[in-house]
Structure formats: structure tokens, C-alpha cells
Amino acid sequence: AGGSDRDSAGEEMLQIKSRALQGTLELNDEARLREAAEVLRRSNRIQIIALGSGSLVARNFASVLIQIGKSVVAEVDTYIQLSSVATLGKGDAVVLISFSGESPRMLQIVKQAKKAGVTIITLTGFSANRIRSLADVELYCMSRLGDYDFPQIVSTTSQQFVADVLFSLMLRQDLKARELMKLSRQAVENI
Secondary structure (H helix, E strand, O other): OHHHHHHHHHHHHHHHHHHHHHHHHHHOOHHHHHHHHHHHHHOOEEEEEEOOOHHHHHHHHHHHHHHOOOEEEOOOOHHHHHHHHOOOOOOOEEEEEOOOOOOHHHHHHHHHHHHOOOEEEEEEOOOOOOOHHHOOEEEEOOOOEOOEOOHHHHHHHHHHHHHHHHHHHHHHHOHHHHHHHHHHHHHHHOO
């Protein structure tokens, strides 16, 4: 009986994550995803800003972008986020990951970035929010699926999926990125 409980829990989680991925794909049309990937590909520097569980997605996304030669910061400390954004300008990008899109600290950061001429990509919930209203490119994530009560798992799965799709699009658009990824992988394998 213990094995079937584990199997049913695993199957339930698979269903939840599958529905989160499908819903996320439906929220984000291909043209918008391509536009965001192109902004990131062209950017001199990228700062990824997130709070809470989105910070894990931000750090993971930064780590893969670094592997293709991008200059990326994914810092969770608000003071450092503000200080770092102050050094950005035209030709740079900020990616803000926030389900609610209403965090006063993140709003302050995005306003500062906007004033500096930084291109802003937001990844927020679909409902209207103040952070999203300042975006150059709006992307969306999910947090709930009907009766399932795993909002953190759903939102993290959804946010990570968007980051993975953006990375995949960047690799498709850029031969140099693919070559750098290969070199990065070889360097890690040789450790």
C-alpha cells in the first residue's frame, strides 16, 4: 500500500506540473517569447530581480545565461538590486520575476530601471499589476490550478518553464551562444 501512495503522489504532482506548463504556454504567445529572447540576446548586461521563491528561478536562469557569455546579475538583496540597477542604461535589460507584480520594493527598482532607459521584461501573474504596466515585454506565469493547493510549486514550475523557453530561443537564435554553451559544458565535464 505504501508504494501505491508514493506512486499516486508522484502521479498527482506530474499532473499538477503538466497542467502548469500547459497553462503557461497558453498564456505566452510565441511572438512575445521571441521578443523577450531577442532583447536578452542583444543586451549588454542583464539583471534578474526576484523575491521569495522566484529567487531560485532567477539564480538558475542567470547561471545558464552566464554559460552563453551573458553578463548577468541575479541578486536577492534589495540594496544590491537597487545599486546594480543604478549602473544600468540603454542596451541593458532587467527581468523582474514577481507573481503579484505589486511588491513596493520591486516597483521602486523597475521605476529606476525605466528612468535609466533599460529594457524591462516582466514575468508576473496574468492579472493587471503595477510592475507589468511598466514593462517593454510582458510575460506571464501561473500560481494556482483549480482545487490544487500547491501555489508555490505551480508558480515556480511556471516561472522556470518561461526561463527555459527563453534560454532555448536564445540558443536557437545565436550560433555563438551554442558554441559557448558547448565550451562551458566541456569545461564543467573536465573538472
